[in-house]
Amino acid sequence: VYIGTGDGGKVYKLESAYLDTGRFTSKVYDAGAPSRWGRADWKAEVPRGTELWLRTRSGNTEEPDETWSDWSEPLKEPGPISSPPARFLQYQLVMRSDGKRTPVVREVVLSGVQANLPPEVRSVSIGPYKVERRPREGKTSRPEQAGPPVKRGVYLVRWEAEDPNGDRLNFRVLIRPVGGKEWKVLEEELSSTSYIWDTETTADGEYELKVEASDLPSNPPDMALKGERVSRPFFVDHAAPYIEAKVHLKGRKVEIEGKVRDETTPVRGMSYALDSGEWRVVLPEDGVWDGKEERFSIKISLEPGEHSVVLRASDLMGNSGVRRVWVRVR
Numbered sequence: 001v002y003i004g005t006g007d008g009g010k011v012y013k014l015e016s017a018y019l020d021t022g023r024f025t026s027k028v029y030d031a032g033a034p035s036r037w038g039r040a041d042w043k044a045e046v047p048r049g050t051e052l053w054l055r056t057r058s059g060n061t062e063e064p065d066e067t068w069s070d071w072s073e074p075l076k077e078p079g080p081i082s083s084p085p086a087r088f089l090q091y092q093l094v095m096r097s098d099g100k101r102t103p104v105v106r107e108v109v110l111s112g113v114q115a116n117l118p119p120e121v122r123s124v125s126i127g128p129y130k131v132e133r134r135p136r137e138g139k140t141s142r143p144e145q146a147g148p149p150v151k152r153g154v155y156l157v158r159w160e161a162e163d164p165n166g167d168r169l170n171f172r173v174l175i176r177p178v179g180g181k182e183w184k185v186l187e188e189e190l191s192s193t194s195y196i197w198d199t200e201t202t203a204d205g206e207y208e209l210k211v212e213a214s215d216l217p218s219n220p221p222d223m224a225l226k227g228e229r230v231s232r233p234f235f236v237d238h239a240a241p242y243i244e245a246k247v248h249l250k251g252r253k254v255e256i257e258g259k260v261r262d263e264t265t266p267v268r269g270m271s272y273a274l275d276s277g278e279w280r281v282v283l284p285e286d287g288v289w290d291g292k293e294e295r296f297s298i299k300i301s302l303e304p305g306e307h308s309v310v311l312r313a314s315d316l317m318g319n320s321g322v323r324r325v326w327v328r329v330r
Contacts, residue, residue: 018097024105025092028062031112033164037081037089038111045106049098052076052105058086085115117164119213121229126209128318129154129196152318153238157195159211159229167218171211173197178206178233199236204264208233237264240321241313247327254327256309257297260284265316267294273310274300282311302329 003012037058046052053076059068072082074094083089089110095103163169171190174183186209187195209231216224245258260267268289271279284294298309309325 017099018102020096020099022095022097022102023092024095026090026108028064029089029110030062031087031089031114033114033117034060034085034087035089035112035114036085037083038113039079040075040081040091041078041109041111043106044103046103047098047101050101050103051094051096052103053094054091054108055094056081056083056089056091056110058083058089060087062088064090081110081112114165116167116215116219116223116225118225119161119163119167119169119215119227121211121213121227122160122162124157124159124209124211124229124231126155126157126231126234129156153199153236155197155199157197157209157211159193161193161211161213161227163213163215163218165215165218167215169213169215170217171213174210174212175202175207176210178208183210199238202236204235204237204239206233206235206264235265235317237262237315237317237319239263240319241267241315243311243313243321243323245311245323245325247325249327249329252301252303252329253299254302254329255297255299256311256325256327257295259293259295260313260321261293262315262319263292266290266292268314268316270294270296270311270313272298272312274302275308276310279312302327304329 003014004010005012037056040054040056042054044052053074055071055074057064057069057071059065061067069084069086071092081089089112091108091110093105093108095105097103157173159171161169161171171193172188173186173190173195175186176183186197210228212226212228214224214226219225239262241260241262243258243260245256248255248257260270266289270282270284270289272282273279282296282298283289284296286294305328307327307329309327311323311325312320314320
């Protein structure tokens with residue numbers, strides 16, 4: 001069959017023969033992370049007198065550019081992929097016919113394994129451990145008891161972690177005093193992302209906590225990797241504030257002055273109750289409860305007789321100290 005063209009004055013002959021050489025370039029395959037390549041396998045019919053080979057190239061950008069590797073030496077039989085480790089991979093088939101027959105490729109399979117990347121601990125938070133409480137049937141909680149109570153000296157540690165390879169993780173929780181060098185293990189082999197820590201045996205002071213994540217559950221020991229994050233400094237404080245008080249009496253006018261002191265955390269508030277009455281707020285001399293030691297003064301007028309004044313102070317961690325003062329007015 002011949003075809004002629006007027007513009008250009010040419011005649012073309014249509015034949016059923018194949019081209020000598022043909023190429024097929026695949027799409028770019030994304031391994032999701034830097035990977036080491038395994039084998040290239042394919043299923044194909046290669047008639048005698050024809051040829052088929054496969055070559056690959058790799059890189060770390062979605063589109064091939066000058067940073068990608070060159071095309072590898074061609075594979076004439078299925079075998080190992082020689083392209084360097086990378087995130088993306090592409091293959092090319094090169095086929096040669098004898099004019100009448102040509103190779104036919106049915107399937108190409110490329111294998112690889114992601115390079116192991118370390119897990120990441122994204123955040124660590126520490127707060128009081130709150131105990132959920134259900135009200136008894138037929139009774140309503142008082143307003144001040146509506147929220148879950150805090151279990152004194154017990155902390156809830158939470159963290160967020162992820163692994164770039166999607167590996168399973170386990171965790172280790174460690175602690176040390178701020179400025180210290182050695183970490184002490186609190187718990188290890190944890191699979192959850194939270195830990196309830198009872199500080200009863202921990203000395204008062206300022207600490208920092210570290211969470212380590214390991215991908216050992218999904219990798220051999222010699223390939224497992226770790227990631228970690230250190231928390232912000234926080235206080236462990238079991239001791240209540242200490243209240244010093246002196247009474248000055250002038251007729252029916254009474255002044256109770258003194259100071260509140262806490263060894264570990266700032267004093268956060270003070271109140272007093274007269275003769276088992278309601279609690280009344282007390283402010284420090286400088287107007288703000290924000291130091292480990294604060295001075296105060298309470299001035300009240302009393303009727304003749306003996307009176308009880310109960311002083312109560314609390315610190316940053318919720319520890320409360322109480323002192324009772326007796327006053328006799330003539």
